[in-house]
Amino acid sequence: xxxxxxxxxxxxxxxxxxxxxxxxxxxxxxxxxxxxxxxxxxxxxxxxxxxxxxxxxxxxxxxxxxxxxxxxxx
Amino acid sequence: xxxxxxxxxxxxxxxxxxxxxxxxxxxxxxxxxxxxxxxxxxxxxxxxxxxxxxxxxxxxxxxxxxxxxxxxxxxxxxxxxxxxxxxxxxxxxxxxxxxxxxxxxxxxxxxxxxxxxxxxxxxxxxxxxxxxxxxxxxxxxxxxxxxxxxxxxxxxxxxxxxxxxxxxxxxxxxxxxxxxxxxxxxxxxxxxxxxxxxxxxxxxxxxxxxxxxxxxxxxxxxxxxxxxxxxxxxxxxxxxxxxxxxxxxxxxxxxxxxxxxxxxxxxxxxxxxxxxxxxxxxxxxxxxxxxxxxxxxxxxxxxxxxxxxxxxxxxxxxxxxxxxxxxxxxxxxxxxxxxxxxxxxxxxxxxxxxxxxxxxxxxxxxxxxxxxxxxxxxxxxxxxxxxxxxxxxxxxxxxxxxxxxxxxxxxxxxxxxxxxxxxxxxxxxxxxxxxxxxxxxxxxxxxxxxxxxxxxxxxxxxxxxxxxxxxxxxxxxxxxxxxxxxxxxxxxxxxxxxxxxxxxxxxxxxxxxxxxxxxxxxxxxxxxxxxxxxxxxxxxxxxxxxxxxxxxxxxxxxxxxxxxxxxxxxxxxxxxxxxxxxxxxxxxxxxxxxxxxxxxxxxxxxxxxxxxxxxxxxxxxxxxxxxxxxxxxxxxxxxxxxxxxxxxxxxxxxxxxxxxxxxxxxxxxxxxxxxxxxxxxxxxxxxxxxxxxxxxxxxxxxxxxxxxxxxxxxxxxxxxxxxxxxxxxxxxxxxxxxxxxxxxxxxxxxxxxxxxxxxxxxxxxxxxxxxxxxxxxxxxxxxxxxxxxxxxxxxxxxxxxxxxxxxxxxxxxxxxxxxxxxxxxxxxxxxxxxxxxxxxxxxxxxxxxxxxxxxxxxxxx
Numbered sequence: 054x055x056x057x058x059x060x061x062x063x064x065x066x067x068x069x070x071x072x073x074x075x076x077x078x079x080x081x082x083x084x085x086x087x088x089x090x091x092x093x094x095x096x097x098x099x100x101x102x103x104x105x106x107x108x109x110x111x112x113x114x115x116x117x118x119x120x121x122x123x124x125x126x127x
Numbered sequence: 128x129x130x131x132x133x134x135x136x137x138x139x140x141x142x143x144x145x146x147x148x149x150x151x152x153x154x155x156x157x158x159x160x161x162x163x164x165x166x167x168x169x170x171x172x173x174x175x176x177x178x179x180x181x182x183x184x185x186x187x188x189x190x191x192x193x194x195x196x197x198x199x200x201x202x203x204x205x206x207x208x209x210x211x212x213x214x215x216x217x218x219x220x221x222x223x224x225x226x227x228x229x230x231x232x233x234x235x236x237x238x239x240x241x242x243x244x245x246x247x248x249x250x251x252x253x254x255x256x257x258x259x260x261x262x263x264x265x266x267x268x269x270x271x272x273x274x275x276x277x278x279x280x281x282x283x284x285x286x287x288x289x290x291x292x293x294x295x296x297x298x299x300x301x302x303x304x305x306x307x308x309x310x311x312x313x314x315x316x317x318x319x320x321x322x323x324x325x326x327x328x329x330x331x332x333x334x335x336x337x338x339x340x341x342x343x344x345x346x347x348x349x350x351x352x353x354x355x356x357x358x359x360x361x362x363x364x365x366x367x368x369x370x371x372x373x374x375x376x377x378x379x380x381x382x383x384x385x386x387x388x389x390x391x392x393x394x395x396x397x398x399x400x401x402x403x404x405x406x407x408x409x410x411x412x413x414x415x416x417x418x419x420x421x422x423x424x425x426x427x428x429x430x431x432x433x434x435x436x437x438x439x440x441x442x443x444x445x446x447x448x449x450x451x452x453x454x455x456x457x458x459x460x461x462x463x464x465x466x467x468x469x470x471x472x473x474x475x476x477x478x479x480x481x482x483x484x485x486x487x488x489x490x491x492x493x494x495x496x497x498x499x500x501x502x503x504x505x506x507x508x509x510x511x512x513x514x515x516x517x518x519x520x521x522x523x524x525x526x527x528x529x530x531x532x533x534x535x536x537x538x539x540x541x542x543x544x545x546x547x548x549x550x551x552x553x554x555x556x557x558x559x560x561x562x563x564x565x566x567x568x569x570x571x572x573x574x575x576x577x578x579x580x581x582x583x584x585x586x587x588x589x590x591x592x593x594x595x596x597x598x599x600x601x602x603x604x605x606x607x608x609x610x611x612x613x614x615x616x617x618x619x620x621x622x623x624x625x626x627x628x629x630x631x632x633x634x635x636x637x638x639x640x641x642x643x644x645x646x647x648x649x650x651x652x653x654x655x656x657x658x659x660x661x662x663x664x665x666x667x668x669x670x671x672x673x674x675x676x677x678x679x680x681x682x683x684x685x686x687x688x689x690x691x692x693x694x695x696x697x698x699x700x701x702x703x704x705x706x707x708x709x710x711x712x713x714x715x716x717x718x719x720x721x722x723x724x725x726x727x728x729x730x731x732x733x734x735x736x737x738x739x740x741x742x743x744x745x746x747x748x749x750x751x752x753x754x755x756x757x758x759x760x761x762x763x764x765x766x767x768x769x770x771x772x773x774x775x776x777x778x779x780x781x782x783x784x785x786x787x788x789x790x791x792x793x794x795x796x797x798x799x800x801x802x803x804x805x806x807x808x809x810x811x812x813x814x815x816x817x818x819x820x821x822x823x824x825x826x827x828x829x830x831x832x833x834x835x836x837x838x839x840x841x842x843x844x845x846x847x848x849x850x851x852x853x854x855x856x857x858x859x860x861x862x863x864x865x866x867x868x869x870x871x872x873x874x875x876x877x878x879x880x881x882x883x884x885x886x887x888x889x890x891x892x893x894x895x896x897x898x899x900x901x902x903x904x905x906x907x908x909x910x911x912x913x914x915x916x917x918x919x920x921x922x923x924x925x926x927x928x929x930x931x932x933x934x935x936x937x938x939x940x941x942x943x944x945x946x947x948x949x950x951x952x953x954x955x956x957x958x959x960x961x962x963x964x965x966x967x968x969x970x971x972x973x974x975x976x977x978x979x980x981x982x983x984x985x986x987x988x
Contacts, residue, residue, distance in 0.1 A: 089503035112487035112495035
């Protein structure tokens with residue numbers, strides 16, 4: 054049930070995005086290619102942050118990557 | 128004005144053209160993927176330090192150090208072919224310090240003050256966990272304090288110190304790119320003494336609508352093995368009946384064995400909204416099964432004997448029997464997470480605003496909300512990124528700071544004169560319970576500031592500091608679980624990143640400039656471009672301070688790894704020493720009880736070199752160490768003192784963290800005398816530790832850890848060196864004298880490591896342009912330790928006495944250096960060296976040395 058809800062939510066968001074957004078031609082993407090516009094502004098920090106939050110918060114280890122990180126038992 | 132407009136138009140046209148070029152089939156990345164997310168050849172190395180503030184124990188001042196973690200993280204992205212990319216990651220954590228193992232009513236007096244005799248009188252020097260006590264309860268079962276004449280509902284954490292531990296994680300992944308799709312498959316392991324984890328993952332990406340829409344799908348699987356040594360200071364008070372079938376006993380320790388596994392599925396979409404903004408949504412589902420409790424967390428239960436309760440007078444006061452039970456969590460957990468991100472470009476400031484909201488819930492009843500706002504502001508060569516984060520979670524359904532149970536913990540009755548013991552009935556307790564503060568309800572705010580800068584083309588630096596405060600009153604609905612769990616921590620990070628494409632461009636430009644300059648001033652026609660790495664090619668990798676960079680402005684980034692092992696027999700300058708002699712002579716005026724049977728040391732060092740002039744090169748070398756020592760009980764040792772714990776537990780001792788940091792300058796000397804001469808002077812800054820302690824076990828302090836297990840010298844040290852290198856038609860050679868001179872007096876722990884001198888001689892044979900072999904001979908003289916520990920040390924054996932340190936050592940080594948040809952990671956150099964002891968003549972009695980492995984990777988541009 055929850056799975057259905059989440060997938061529906063994703064589709065609704067996707068559709069609303071697609072209808073709301075304007076077409077951006079390749080030669081109009083100079084700004085989007087700037088370093089500050091990357092989804093991860095500081096990739097070197099992200100891994101450490103996930104590890105730290107997951108050792109101190111119940112939901113801190115919710116990430117969308119591929120496992121690892123160890124016990125965090127301390 | 129017209130000229131300015133023209134220039135602006137030209138710049139816009141250029142930007143449009145370069146943006147269009149980026150999107151050519153085959154090389155193009157999705158529009159929202161900026162340079163560092165796209166497949167690039169890159170090497171990064173980062174150090175992090177995590178440190179908690181002291182916990183508030185209310186009525187006891189604990190001097191137990193809070194948790195500290197030192198982390199080193201190295202990462203390499205290599206392009207294997209046009210479409211195939213390899214990613215390698217390695218991380219090592221070293222941590223130590225005290226952490227809560229349960230919570231209890233303050234009235235239970237769970238943190239016992241440890242009192243010590245000192246020349247200045249009796250002082251309170253710590254807090255020892257004591258979780259088995261009687262607590263007076265009123266009729267509402269609230270802790271009652273006679274001195275207050277009423278209830279005292281305050282609760283407090285009971286702390287237990289954790290022994291220093293090391294975790295290592297390595298993983299790799301392959302990423303393949305099609306024109307409108309990408310696939311990444313990876314796997315890795317995480318290894319710590321009590322927790323071994325294997326994981327694998329796969330992620331798919333599809334690009335649509337000229338790459339303005341990206342769909343992402345991923346799956347990951349993790350399998351965990353748990354071998355937890357239960358805390359010996361807590362075990363005497365710990366009720367662990369629920370896990371009796373999982374616990375085994377070895378050398379007086381109890382080890383809990385278990386396993387768990389986890390599947391994660393996630394899907395997401397990234398959408399370019401317009402020329403200046405994009406959004407990203409993801410949903411994730413994680414299912415965990417198996418042993419999901421923490422073996423180091425327990426819940427306090429106040430057992431109230433109904434017979435006593437009935438007998439309570441008009442006051443209703445009754446004594447509760449406080450016991451601690453290992454926590455019990457469900458063996459399945461399903462977590463849902465939703466994440467959304469919005470990135471918007473602010474043209475007026477050339478900055479970007481990043482907003483992130485995340486919601487997570489799980490089958491344990493936890494709901495968490497996370498809000499992050501981040502501002503990425505380029506300022507010339509710098510980028511400044513302030514970031515604010517707010518996190519709130521409610522407690523899981525089975526969280527409780529402590530419990531009251533209306534039954535006797537244990538009742539003894541007699542039948543026909545025989546005692547009959549009746550233990551508590553677990554069915555009368557909740558099926559699941561945990562007092563782990565991480566499952567409580569609370570809020571957390573953190574602020575961080577990240578500074579990054581491109582130091583030179585291809586090399587950038589990033590540093591960050593984050594301060595986090597957990598506060599129960601910050602929970603979204605204000606119903607936090609209580610102030611006893613409030614805490615704060617700080618994380619400091621610093622790292623460098625090498626972008627090979629940028630570095631190569633820089634090197635090629637400098638080669639051209641150099642040739643032009645030489646062409647103008649040198650009419651001999653003999654000018655040669657400097658190929659990266661050529662000058663250091665053929666030096667044994669274990670050798671430091673042996674070369675300068677050839678030209679002003681040159682940069683070199685290197686990573687050095689050293690693995691050292693001592694094992695086997697205990698020896699002195701004349702050879703093997705018998706157990707009987709060690710017991711009677713090696714720990715005078717005491718008698719030895721143990722010897723190390725194995726000692727290993729690993730070092731990860733980053734080496735950054737920069738040449739401000741043609742003759743001078745500056746170096747910066749931070750490092751992270753980890754050590755491990757295992758013991759053997761000596762034959763004929765004195766008998767164990769009854770009731771005394773000796774700290775030579777079967778799991779051995781581990782330590783680690785940042786070592787000393789070296790800054791150095793090397794100068795090319797202005798004469799040749801048949802070869803090249805260099806003089807170096809380094810300064811070792813005492814960033815390592817000399818006060819690492821063995822944890823308190825079985826109510827016995829371990830005191831300061833062995834000399835060899837401290838990560839630093841504790842003193843400022845001078846490192847002079849003189850190096851000679853010669854080149855022949857078919858053979859190169861060299862010699863070096865180097866030394867370590869300890870400056871000033873003794874360190875904070877009362878001793879000073881011995882000075883050191885070393886002589887090196889080597890031959891290098893270039894097999895080809897890319898490969899060379901090295902032979903090296905090394906003679907090292909290390910002085911004895913001066914002074915001694917100025918605080919208590921358990922002194923198990925010879926390694927804890929200053930006269931068993933230092934000595935003379937002759938070694939021979941063979942090595943190879945390989946320069947990677949101009950494909951993936953082209954121009955960087957890999958070296959390996961194996962150095963074996965030929966003659967080992969230690970002072971006193973020491974563990975025999977085994978061969979040392981040196982490995983290094985370096986890139987010069």
